[in-house]
Structure formats: structure tokens, C-alpha cells
Amino acid sequence: xxxxxxxxxxxxxxxxxxxxxxxxxxxxxxxxxxxxxxxxxxxxxxxxxxxxxxxxxxxxxxxxxxxxxxxxxxxxxxxxxxxxxxxxxxxxxxxxxxxxxxxxxxxxxxxxxxxxxxxxxxxxxxxxxxxxxxxxxxxxxxxxxxxxxxxxxxxxxxxxxxxxxxxxxxxxxxxxxxxxxxxxxxxxxxxxxxxxxxxxxxxxxxxxxxxx
Numbered sequence: 001x002x003x004x005x006x007x008x009x010x011x012x013x014x015x016x017x018x019x020x021x022x023x024x025x026x027x028x029x030x031x032x033x034x035x036x037x038x039x040x041x042x043x044x045x046x047x048x049x050x051x052x053x054x055x056x057x058x059x060x061x062x063x064x065x066x067x068x069x070x071x072x073x074x075x076x077x078x079x080x081x082x083x084x085x086x087x088x089x090x091x092x093x094x095x096x097x098x099x100x101x102x103x104x105x106x107x108x109x110x111x112x113x114x115x116x117x118x119x120x121x122x123x124x125x126x127x128x129x130x131x132x133x134x135x136x137x138x139x140x141x142x143x144x145x146x147x148x149x150x151x152x153x154x155x156x157x158x159x160x161x162x163x164x165x166x167x168x169x170x171x172x173x174x175x176x177x178x179x180x181x182x183x184x185x186x187x188x189x190x191x192x193x194x195x196x197x198x199x200x201x202x203x204x205x206x207x208x209x210x211x212x
Contacts, residue, residue: 026182032198
């Protein structure tokens with residue numbers, strides 16, 4: 001849910017303010033931010049199209065993740081084995097990132113042991129499988145949010161929309177907003193999930209590490 005709606009016409013001005021804060025706080029993070037902002041031009045090509053959903057499913061398969069053509073509401077977004085894909089393209093990508101970021105001991109739990117996702121139908125069962133404390137869940141959700149956005153951009157999709165919806169530009173005039181972005185981008189870089197310029201590490205390079 002967007003806390004403060006952003007008029008896309010105001011995005012260039014907002015982005016300039018945020019970028020200036022990054023230049024002062026974490027200049028190395030500016031390239032990743034620029035890639036996200038540039039994806040606004042892709043909105044005109046369509047949002048959550050069948051082709052975008054197909055590419056999101058292809059991404060899952062590239063990481064060796066099974067998918068099921070079914071609504072998450074009938075069971076789980078992630079049942080420990082498959083991602084249900086009758087959902088928005090951005091949601092599918094987000095579930096893929098949860099698979100990547102989750103530690104091995106939680107990778108095959110219902111909804112990754114984080115509790116029921118927004119689209120999960122069997123919520124009580126997913127919540128009963130929670131295996132991480134609140135702080136860990138919040139940190140992981142935030143990391144997956146940013147990683148999913150970067151993957152959307154990589155797939156040629158308008159990741160800027162998720163960036164706005166998930167409130168990455170909330171309080172953009174405050175240096176803390178830029179620090180927050182840089183902190184989680186740094187975590188993804190240190191974790192080996194993205195390169196310094198914000199481009200995600202390819203499945204060919206990352207998949208062997210997941211199996212280790």
C-alpha cells in the first residue's frame with residue numbers, strides 16, 4: 001500500500017532530490033537507483049501483461065523453481081515446492097526473490113517460514129509455519145522487495161511501480177530515505193545477489209551457490 005501517492009509527472013523532480021541525497025550519502029548506489037527510475041519509460045508499453053507474466057515464470061524456471069498455474073488464494077503463494085503463478089508479474093518475481101534470499105533451512109517451508117503472504121489463502125497454516133522472528137521477517141521482506149524491483153527492471157518491466165507501491169520514496173526529502181535504500185542495496189551486493197550497478201546476478205552464476 002502506498003503511504004503517500006506519487007504523481008508520475010512529479011517523478012523526475014522527486015528522483016533528482018533522492019539522487020542528490022544518494023550522492024551525499026552513498027554515491028555508489030546511484031547507478032542502481034537510476035536503473036529503477038529509467039524503468040518509468042516502460043509503463044507505456046504495458047503493466048502486468050501476459051508477456052511480462054511469462055517472463056516472470058521463465059525467471060523462476062531459470063532458478064530451478066517449480067511453478068503451478070493456479071491462484072495462490074486456493075492454498076499458498078509458495079507451498080514449499082512450487083510458486084502459484086495466477087498472479088501479477090511483479091508478485092511472481094517477488095516470490096522468486098524470496099526463494100533466493102531465504103536461508104536453506106527455511107527455503108522449503110510454507111511461504112518461506114515468514115507467515116502468510118498477501119495472496120495466500122490458507123493463512124492459518126502458513127502462519128503456523130513461521131520460523132523467523134519479526135525483525136528477521138521485516139528485513140527479509142525489505143531485501144526481497146528491492147531485489148524483486150531490480151529483477152523487474154532487468155526483465156524489461158516497469159519496476160518503478162513496485163518501487164513506489166512499496167514506499168521506497170516515502171520521505172524522499174530526508175537523508176534517511178537514501179540511507180535506507182543504500183543499506184538494503186549493500187546487503188544484496190554483499191549477499192551476492194546483485195552487482196554494484198544494481199543488475200541482478202544471473203541464474204547461471206547464482207544457482208550453483210543456492211545448491212551449495
